Structures are given as structure tokens and as C-alpha cells.
Amino acid sequence: MRGVLSGAVIGCALAVLAAYLGEIRAPVPLLLVCILACAGLGAFRLSRRVLKVGAGLLAAVFALCLLTPLLRAPLASLTENAEPVQADAVIALGAGVWCGTGALEPSSLARLIRGLELWRVGLAPAVTVSQQSGLIGPKDCPKLSDLERAHIRGLYPNGGPQVLTLANVTTTRDEAARVRELARVRGWKRILLVTSPSHSARAARLFRAQLAPLGVGVTSVNAPETRFDTTLPLPSDRLAALRVLLYEGISRVKAGVGGTPER
The missing domain is CATH 3.40.50.620 (HUPs)
Structure with a gap:
């Protein structure tokens, strides 16, 4: 039970972090569904392990970005x-x-x-x-x-x-x-x-x-x-620069799969 709970917490935290860093502008009900879905992944052993490994890798990337001006070249x-x-x-x-x-x-x-x-x-x-x-x-x-x-x-x-x-x-x-x-x-x-x-x-x-x-x-x-x-x-x-880079990256991915129709 403790493992399931920890997996749910990690999944929930990663969903909230993704919404923040990616400047996701979805309505509250859709965001809630995404958070609960990620939290639900903690109920399964395999997905729980993936979440934990992903959280560890993400923490390492964050530390590197926060402690060094590594992002200057990507911004340029x-x-x-x-x-x-x-x-x-x-x-x-x-x-x-x-x-x-x-x-x-x-x-x-x-x-x-x-x-x-x-x-x-x-x-x-x-x-x-x-x-x-x-x-x-x-x-x-x-x-x-x-x-x-x-x-x-x-x-x-x-x-x-x-x-x-x-x-x-x-x-x-x-x-x-x-x-x-x-x-x-x-x-x-x-x-x-x-x-x-x-x-x-x-x-x-x-x-x-x-x-x-x-x-x-x-x-x-x-x-x-x-x-x-x-x-x-x-x-x-x-x-802040990391957030901008992720937003621009998501925008390019969205454009690559068809983008948003012209209004």
C-alpha cells in the first residue's frame, strides 16, 4: 500500500510540474483528469517503477539546468x-x-x-x-x-x-x-x-x-x-528559461502533428 501511495504522489507531482513548465492552458476539469490519471499509474508496479526512474532523471536534469547556464545555447x-x-x-x-x-x-x-x-x-x-x-x-x-x-x-x-x-x-x-x-x-x-x-x-x-x-x-x-x-x-x-524552452518544444511537436486549425 505504501508503494502504491508513493507512486500516486510521484505521478500527481509530475503531472502538476508538466502543466506548469509546459504552460498548459487546458481547462481545470481536463487538468484534474490528467493529474488523477498520472496518480493512478502509481497503482501498478511497472508504471510505478517508470515514474520513479523518470522522477530521478528529471531531478538530475533540473539540477543541471538550475546550477549552470547550460540553457544559453538552446535559447539562442x-x-x-x-x-x-x-x-x-x-x-x-x-x-x-x-x-x-x-x-x-x-x-x-x-x-x-x-x-x-x-x-x-x-x-x-x-x-x-x-x-x-x-x-x-x-x-x-x-x-x-x-x-x-x-x-x-x-x-x-x-x-x-x-x-x-x-x-x-x-x-x-x-x-x-x-x-x-x-x-x-x-x-x-x-x-x-x-x-x-x-x-x-x-x-x-x-x-x-x-x-x-x-x-x-x-x-x-x-x-x-x-x-x-x-x-x-x-x-x-x-x-524561467527552462519553462520557455519546454513551451517552445511542445509548440513544435504540436505543429509537427498537425497543429491547431486556423480560426
Whole structure:
């Protein structure tokens, strides 16, 4: 009985850890089912042994990542950053919203501010904002696009960039598809793609796949990283970086098996 209980505890802990590190955004009932299923694996001898071995290996990997700046190279492989050039539009990709307080998440705000900086120095006349579909998160969550437009009006009450909305998006692929339609209608030839460093290489690849057939160039210009110091001086920075790497890894796996359908 003691072995079954310890296996259940390990399975439950691993499920919670996976949900945290992978930034899994499933609803509470589904997360509860996953946690209980992992805990149930502790009832069987073979799966209990697998859980224990997996937990030991995971602890060793965590220790290595937390005690050394090992993750610098993997983080660098996720990043594409170029000098900004003259373009037709700045595409400030969406990140997230704090639904309860109705505020932009730091990554969303950093991307928007970087995009406005590029507009302010005259590199492009238009800036896009993204409107989330509502398929992920609470249904009554404020729209990211509304919050970003309000922020722009607050900064530039008597003027500002032309603001275009990428409507009803859930994924970066959705955003790329919306930009493709805008580029086709408006005759764009180059865009400045603004996102977080760890998201930039994947985002640029998705946008080029959509825009290259139209002859539209994509220049990736990074916003500042708001979640951690990218030189990884502290264990807290390294843990945050590990979370980002796992999230990006899961996103690539999901894309490889078909991804999320365009909305």
C-alpha cells in the first residue's frame, strides 16, 4: 500500500510540474483528469517503477539546468533578430492578457512598445494588434486588441499609427494567415515582425511560409525579454528559461502533428 501511495504522489507531482513548465492552458476539469490519471499509474508496479526512474532523471536534469547556464545555447537557437529596415507595417504579435485585472501581460506590452518605437522612428506607417479568439482562457476575458488600442490612444491621443486588427486568432499561424490577407489586399512588400526573443525564430518561419508566395519579406525584430535575464545569471532565470524552452518544444511537436486549425 505504501508503494502504491508513493507512486500516486510521484505521478500527481509530475503531472502538476508538466502543466506548469509546459504552460498548459487546458481547462481545470481536463487538468484534474490528467493529474488523477498520472496518480493512478502509481497503482501498478511497472508504471510505478517508470515514474520513479523518470522522477530521478528529471531531478538530475533540473539540477543541471538550475546550477549552470547550460540553457544559453538552446535559447539562442530559438532567436532571430535583425536590424530593422523600412517596411509597410509592424506586426506586433499578441502574447496574453491578465483577464481578472484586464491588463496586458508584460510580454504583450513589451511587444507593443517595441512596435510603436519602430513606427515612431518612421520605419512603417501601420501597426497591427491581435484579437484573441477566446478558445483559450475565460470567455469574458478582455480582448487583447482592445487593451492595446487603448494603450496606443493613451500614448498618442492626438495622433498615432494606423492600427490594424488581426481578428479572431488563437495561434501564431492564425496571425500569419491574417497578415497574409492584409498584405495581399494592401500590396505590402515587407513587414517588421515583433515578438519575444524565444518566439522569434519560430514566428519568422511561420510568417515566411505564409508570405513568401506573395513576395513579402519578413524582418524579425525582437522585443525585450520580460520574463528572465537572458544571460541566465540566477537559478530563477534558468528555471524561467527552462519553462520557455519546454513551451517552445511542445509548440513544435504540436505543429509537427498537425497543429491547431486556423480560426
